[in-house]
Amino acid sequence: MKPSAQLSQLAEFLQQFGAEQTTIDEALSQAQVLALPTRHILLHQGQQAEQFYFLLNGLCHACYLTDSGKQFSKEFYWDQDTLIGFEALITQSPSPFLLETLSASELIALPIELIETWRSQGLALYQHLLERQLVFKENKERFMLMYSPEERYQLFTQSFTDLNVKLTDYQIASYLGIT
Numbered sequence: 001m002k003p004s005a006q007l008s009q010l011a012e013f014l015q016q017f018g019a020e021q022t023t024i025d026e027a028l029s030q031a032q033v034l035a036l037p038t039r040h041i042l043l044h045q046g047q048q049a050e051q052f053y054f055l056l057n058g059l060c061h062a063c064y065l066t067d068s069g070k071q072f073s074k075e076f077y078w079d080q081d082t083l084i085g086f087e088a089l090i091t092q093s094p095s096p097f098l099l100e101t102l103s104a105s106e107l108i109a110l111p112i113e114l115i116e117t118w119r120s121q122g123l124a125l126y127q128h129l130l131e132r133q134l135v136f137k138e139n140k141e142r143f144m145l146m147y148s149p150e151e152r153y154q155l156f157t158q159s160f161t162d163l164n165v166k167l168t169d170y171q172i173a174s175y176l177g178i179t
Contacts (some may be wrong), residue, residue: 006033010054010108013080017132018124032109036101042083043099051109053083058105059166062097063174073175076102076163083107086133089115103166144177152176 007028014024036042036058043049045065053060060077062085074097077083088095089112118126147155153176157164164172 006056006106006108007031009056009080013054014125017128023118023123023125027110027114030111030114034107034109036105036107038101038103040101040105041098042101042107043085043095043097045096045098046094048094049085049088049112051112052085052089052115054108054110055079055081055083056106056108058101058107059103059163060100060105060107061102061171062099064097071170071174073171076167076171076175078163082129082132084115084129084133086130089119102171149176149178153178 010031011024011028014027019027033056042051042053042060055077057079060081060083062074062077062083064072064074066072083099085095085097085099087093115126115129143152143155153172156172156176
């Protein structure tokens with residue numbers, strides 16, 4: 001895919017979330033297209049984020065790592081998704097999770113200062129991205145509380161058939177709280 005086509009996807013996404021043309025132009029001028037292999041670490045747990053990402057295609061994963069070496073899946077990201085650690089952004093703290101690619105992935109990296117600016121200026125774009133994340137979190141919380149482990153597994157595999165074949169059983173189980 002040509003860089004202009006990749007940047008067009010980002011521009012369209014930003015526009016759908018309420019960005020004005022000047023904001024889109026500024027983002028595109030700072031965008032860096034990345035083609036990364038499987039298991040490439042984008043952000044280490046405990047590291048301060050310098051970038052956030054727009055996933056063009058591929059599969060990424062956020063997970064918590066314990067001192068004993070266990071891994072708990074926080075979230076999966078796929079095509080046309082944003083990878084933003086809002087907790088660390090808002091609290092100005094290091095990332096509480098590791099962020100990595102699970103397949104060969106094409107992403108657009110943007111400097112974290114850009115989204116910090118959107119936040120400080122109170123842009124509708126930032127508000128929409130934050131609301132999108134909040135709705136996702138509310139849905140996941142309800143899913144985790146209202147269904148048994150068996151029901152969660154069935155619902156996950158039925159709802160995300162494409163993801164199901166790309167993930168290991170351990171990744172799915174840790175995401176569903178079944179480990």
